[in-house]
Amino acid sequence: MRSVGRRVTAVLLAPLLMGLLASCGTSSHARSAVRARPEDGAFEHPGVLVSREQLDNVRRHVDQGEQPWVSAFLGMRDxxxxxxxxxxxxxxxxxxxxxxxxxxxxxxxxxxxxxxxxxxxxxxxxxxxxxxxxxxxxxxxxxxxxxxxxxxxxxxxxxxxxxxxxxxxxxxxxxxxxxxxxxxxxxxxxxxxxxxxxxTKPVPDFNGNWDLVMTDAAIGIAVFLDDHRAFDAALARFRQRVPAYFYLRQDGQLPMAPAGGTVDTPQKMTTYWFGQKRYTDGVAQETCRNFKHVGYALAATAHIAETAWHQGVDLYREVEDRLRAALAFHARYQLGETPPGWLCGGKVDRDMGPDMEVALNHLEGRLDVRVPAARKLVERTRPAGTDDLFVSWETLTHAGNPAA
Missing domain, CATH: 1.20.1050 (Glutathione S-transferase Yfyf (Class Pi); Chain A, domain 2)
Structure with missing residues (x-):
């Protein structure tokens, strides 16, 4: 069994390897359509989570009386x-x-x-x-x-x-x-x-939703402030934390460890993952804590990638497999499927909030990648309102709204 500590290096190298793979192969209309960053680094405004094109699309859908946007708008307005x-x-x-x-x-x-x-x-x-x-x-x-x-x-x-x-x-x-x-x-x-x-403070040993939600705020603030250094730091933090939060089998027998932290033994990893010892595609660091916190992490991951997308950086491509697997995995159990005994002792807390709209919109709307369980969950819970924390009105802003 490989040691957890060696995975820190893998996390740091992942963005470079992903970039090399991307340059050699897969493409799609969405990947080619992402806006190129100007040489002067000028930011696109508005470009924090929602773009001008998306706002225009929302207005048009509502003006034309189309669903689910009208219901989402009325829910927000009222x-x-x-x-x-x-x-x-x-x-x-x-x-x-x-x-x-x-x-x-x-x-x-x-x-x-x-x-x-x-x-x-x-x-x-x-x-x-x-x-x-x-x-x-x-x-x-x-x-x-x-x-x-x-x-x-x-x-x-x-x-x-x-x-x-x-x-x-x-x-x-x-x-x-x-x-x-x-x-x-x-x-x-x-x-x-x-x-x-x-x-922007480092929190490597905290639960991963902290790091991701903090990065969500950091990248949005960077764009508003036209702060290129802070924007690039947020990208780097995303690239380190997402692979350490959502597991894929390609990571090895154990999940990747948060860069800069102290989770450096299998025993510490089990504790950090709330007692989970068996890993499969899509399981998250906080799955056995509750789905509410996984939802925060999913939403924040999509928010960061969406903001970067509007600024010409395709973070989605780098984490597409993880994001798709995590959506599919958690949507199944949130919808009521009985978890196996090896997963969280056979019991999960199905308390996820309105957290999948942005990620699902990119995967299905821009990439034409189907995630049936997530689609079913999102449609069952529409129109998504607000969690009274940091996720608000995302059926309105991102349902069927790629604005590629």
Missing amino acids: SRYGSYKWQAKPYATVACPPDTRAGRGCVEEREDAIAAYTQALLWSVTGRPEHAAKAIEIMDAWSDRVRRHTEANAGLQTAWAGSTWARAGEIVRHTKAHWPAAGVERFRRMLRTVYQPEV
């Missing part, structure tokens, strides 16, 4: 986040402990970020300036007040909120909304000084 009466509740210090102690500002920050994103999407679809004004009001309130995050969950909290702030700000800033320059600059400063330092 949610509490879509109300004109929404009032931001900013905090100077957001304190989020990892245990049962009461936090300070944690829920308010996450929900205000979702409200700003919701209002930004409503503005994009309807063209009503009241929605743009409300999004700006919420973002201005927080950028004027928040200064730091404390307690042990600061990294995850800033990831959840920061990823959503970046999406909201990107839409508002790069449409015809009137966001005064002073407000934009203050929001930029907030992302750079309050969120970016937290979401």
